[in-house]
Amino acid sequence: MSAGDERIWQQVRTLIHGAADNVQLIAPFIKLDVFRAVLSATPTSVQRIDCVTRWSAAEVAAGVSDPEIIYLVREDQRLRVRLCHNLHAKLFLADTAGLAGSANMTRKAFGTAPKPNLELLVEVGADHPEIQYLLQYIELTAVPATEIMAIAIREQAKLLQETEGTAIIIPGDDAPPAAWYPSTRRPDRLYAVYLGKADASPAVRDGCVRDLAFLGVPPGLDEAAFNDAVRERLGAIPEVRGLLKGERLTNLDIQLSIGNRIGLGSSEARRVAETIAEWLKYFDHFYMDVATWELRPGQEHM
Structure with missing residues (x-):
């Protein structure tokens, strides 16, 4: 040097x-x-x-x-x-x-x-x-x-470089920007991809890698700690934050709010709302009341 x-x-x-x-x-x-x-x-x-x-x-x-x-x-x-x-x-x-x-x-x-x-x-x-x-x-x-961790972090970093370019900001301990929202419809595969062990389709894997890149979950966590970290970051999404405060929200409410906030079309906003609902069901014990399409805390009664 x-x-x-x-x-x-x-x-x-x-x-x-x-x-x-x-x-x-x-x-x-x-x-x-x-x-x-x-x-x-x-x-x-x-x-x-x-x-x-x-x-x-x-x-x-x-x-x-x-x-x-x-x-x-x-x-x-x-x-x-x-x-x-x-x-x-x-x-x-x-x-x-x-x-x-x-x-x-x-x-x-x-x-x-x-x-x-x-x-x-x-x-x-x-x-x-x-x-x-x-x-x-x-x-x-x-x-x-581990080398597996290094490979995963580099892959996520490349995705950020491709999507964010010069706008990359090194985060502190805060949650990701409010514009982040889940991509993969398979939150149950997220931890396996995080570990580098997922046997998933390319589309599912790519979605998980994108989410991991924007979530910024540190490497080396066990599954319980990983789920806690994801749940905390989910709570930073404005629509989810309102839900956690006890506000009543339907899928349509989330769809309209996200569409207005991020500027998405109705079909894409609907997909994002459905994906958020899937993540909340998996990570935070919410369920969808099919009669009202309202997200509610707790377990669904069969």
Whole structure:
């Protein structure tokens, strides 16, 4: 790596060069070329390299992170990659010495790209109480990254790039934009596609991939946590939000509201309304009263 103000990269490289036994690399955004450079700077005496990051389709689509770092595990058996979904901290540890601050593992953060970011890393010991809190939190919550997860995230990211282009916004912890609405009519297949295990038709799979890309559900969740995350995001759709507040809504009400809000024709709006109803039945225990076509909470009585 070269160009720019390499002060941050020099700090990290000096720290890593001094490692004897273990290295920990913790950053939300990690680019493949920077990760390779850090691994190359790690002494052969180091026995363990622990990386913690996060992956989302929007962030990968925006180009700030590369899930392909997982493939470097094949090349370096010392390496372990885990995902912490709400990670924002940046920390580099070499045995008991460390650097903490603002710098992700990207060329702009490390000062090796034109127009680098203004970043800060300060020396800190691994025994600092806040560092220990962070490490303990990661141990409790992080999940192992896998190649299947990386493939799924990249696929979702490509779909976002194709559909959103330069309008991609890296999300925070908020729900997806209000304009999102479910695509697939088979919500029962969504978790299997999320796991990369779905034996579904191309049309069903494509619909699930689209929904996963816009939902932004983090990888590595079990089915119960996945369903909770989807249910929360469903609740952000204005029509669903009203329903959850106790408002009475029929399929026609949802259809008209969505048509007006998003500008859809009647047939497409009807399909969206029916799809939302299917998702609510699957994820949130609503059923359709066939006498009134009204969505109601609870189980349908046969």
